[in-house]
Structure formats: C-alpha cells, structure tokens
Amino acid sequence: MKGTTALLVLLALAACGKDAEVPPPVPIPPEAIGHFCNMTVSEHPGPKGQIVLKGQAQPVWFTSARDTIAFTLLPEEPKDIRAIYVNDMARSKSWEQPDAWVDARRAYFVIGSNRTGGMGMQETVPFSDKAAAEAFAHDNGGQVVDLKSIPQDYVLGQAGDSHAGH
Numbered sequence: 759m760k761g762t763t764a765l766l767v768l769l770a771l772a773a774c775g776k777d778a779e780v781p782p783p784v785p786i787p788p789e790a791i792g793h794f795c796n797m798t799v800s801e802h803p804g805p806k807g808q809i810v811l812k813g814q815a816q817p818v819w820f821t822s823a824r825d826t827i828a829f830t831l832l833p834e835e836p837k838d839i840r841a842i843y844v845n846d847m848a849r850s851k852s853w854e855q856p857d858a859w860v861d862a863r864r865a866y867f868v869i870g871s872n873r874t875g876g877m878g879m880q881e882t883v884p885f886s887d888k889a890a891a892e893a894f895a896h897d898n899g900g901q902v903v904d905l906k907s908i909p910q911d912y913v914l915g916q917a918g919d920s921h922a923g924h
Contacts, residue, residue, distance in 0.1 A: 781810050783843040783859035784817065792821035793829065795877060802876025803854045805845035805884055807862070812838040822875035824882045826862065827905070828913045847883055848890035860884055862905055866891040869912055871900035882908055 786806065790799040799806055799819045807826025808817035820826040823844040829835050830842065842862040850856035853873070865884040868891050875881030883900075885891035891902045 780841045780861075783808060783841070785857075786819065790819040792825065792876075793818050794825050795821055797821060799876075800855070804873070804875040804881055805847055805850075805856055806876060807842070807844045808859075809839055809843075810841040811836050812840050817841075817843075821877055822879065822881060823862075823867070823884050824875055824879060824913055825877070827882055827908060831910055831914060844882075844884040846886045847894065848885040848887040858886075860886040866902050866904060867908055868895045868898070868900040868902055869908060871895065871898040873898050880912070882913065 786800050788800060792799050799821050802821040805823040807820040807823050809826060809829060810817045820829065826842065826844055830839065843859045844862045844865060845856035846858040846860035847856060849858035862884065865886060866888045868883040871883060873881055873883060883894060885894065888902065895902050
C-alpha cells in the first residue's frame, strides 16, 4: 500500500509539473491579428508580443510590446497568464521584422526613447541583455527599467483610459 501511495503522489506531482510548464514562444503566423487593433501583427515594425493564457492553445497577439504590457494591466483582461513574450531586440535581426523572443518578466525595457512601436506610439523596447538595452538608450534616448518598474501611465496613458492608444 505504501508503494502505491508513493506512486500516486509522484504521478500527481508530475501532472502538476506539466501544468506549471511555461509554453515556449511561437513564430508569428501570417494570420496573427493584434488583440487591441484587429490588424495583422506582421505588418507592423518594432517589437511585438504574445501572451499565452491558461487553457488556450494559441497565444493572444499584439502589434507592440507596449500593447502586450497594457493587456497585463487592464482589469477587464484575463489574468490567467501562463507566459508573456516580447521580441528581444538584442537578438532580433531588424526593427522592421524582429524574430527573437524574451520572457517579458526577465527582460529589460527602454522607455522614453525616440523610437515608436508598431502603431506609431511610444514603445517599451525589450531586451534580454541589459548592456544592449543601455546601448539602445544611449543611442535613442530613454531609460532602462524592468517590467515591474514601467510606469502604468506610460503604458496606459495619463488617465489609464486607453489601452496603449488604441
């Protein structure tokens, strides 16, 4: 009986581990539509984002990193987030079509730079490497912060009355 109980505990823990696994980012499919703007994601320059919600196979897509962060702050949006990915501008080959991803919770962001995102709004430019973020800020203005340090009004506007300007 002890062996059976131990086996059941191990199986339960293994099942929890699978549920707790963070799904990897996926490439942007041609048909991906931005959550807030209902426009094709790949047609916009600059860093984009994807959020994986519990129980959903496909990510929620965003035309900018800023929109991705806005989603996490808005009270009307789901909070059962499994993963948040933004384009890693330290490893992406171009601003027009970024192709590398970083977990937003581990990224460094440049805010207040002179670069605009996919919808022509101020962007939160993500990097996996702090030195790369600092170099970008040196060249383009702005300051380097982590996800938790991004001011809510920078993402949502002064009154918090919009979702990243859309």
